[in-house]
Amino acid sequence: MQPLPGADLPHTHPRAVHWVATAAAMAGVIALAALIQPPSVAAGNDGKGAHAGRPAPGPDPDSATYPLDCAGTEPEVYKHGSADFDADGRAETVAVVRCRSAAGTPPSGMYVLSSTKPGVSPHVTATLVDPAEGMSVGEFAVRENEISATLLGYSSPDVPRSKPDKQRKVTWKWDDGRFGLTAEPVPGTQV
Structure with missing residues (x-):
């Protein structure tokens, strides 16, 4: 049997270097394809609207001014989370804030922050928990259109401020341009 014409040429015999070069070229093509995507995919837009992708990050809670009188000390943000409640493509930040204290647990305030432009200080657009109510915020979570805490x-002024003896789970849901509050029954009560 005679070899096919050109079968004895050096470039027709695969060597390890040929396989390595082919693999490297394929890896480069795959990496380039991952970087170059249509604008709707790169923005996370699945065709559900202009803001269907991930919203811009929420405002920085440490740069806001809160309606909280801390008698000469600065308020501290000790919990926060963000979500785009109004679906405008800019996330709002929910901040749990209290006055700094050396002893006990000062009351918390829970505020929703918005910012109209990057670089502009955020402002409070909603107060969910007013510190004047004398409550603290324990567990806290922010999801899509819901805040839970x-x-x-x-129960009385005699209870030490470091040991709250009452608790209630609450949820705020964004609906029709405002937050609606739903409270679960107080533990130990019958519905």
Whole structure:
């Protein structure tokens, strides 16, 4: 049997270097394809609207001014989360804030922050928990159009401020341009 014409040429015999070069070229093509995507895919837009992708990050809660009188100390943000409640492509930030204290647990305020432009200080657009109510915020979570928290309180002025003896789970849902509050029954009560 005679070899096919050109079968004895050096470039027709695969060597390891040929396989390595082919693999490297394929890896380069795959990496380039991952970087270059149509604009709707790169923005996370699945065709459900202009803001269907991930929203811009929420405002920085540490740069806001809160309606909280801390008698000479600065308020501290000790919990926060963000979500785009109004679906405008810019996330709002929910901040749980309290005055700094050396002892006990000062009451919490829970505020929703918005910012109209990057670089502009955010402003409070909603107060969900007013510190004047004397409650603290325990567990806290922010999801899509919902904020959930466990509010901690005191049955009397005699209860130490470091040991709340009342609690209630609450949820705020964004609906029709405002937050609606739903509270679960107080533990130990019958519905």
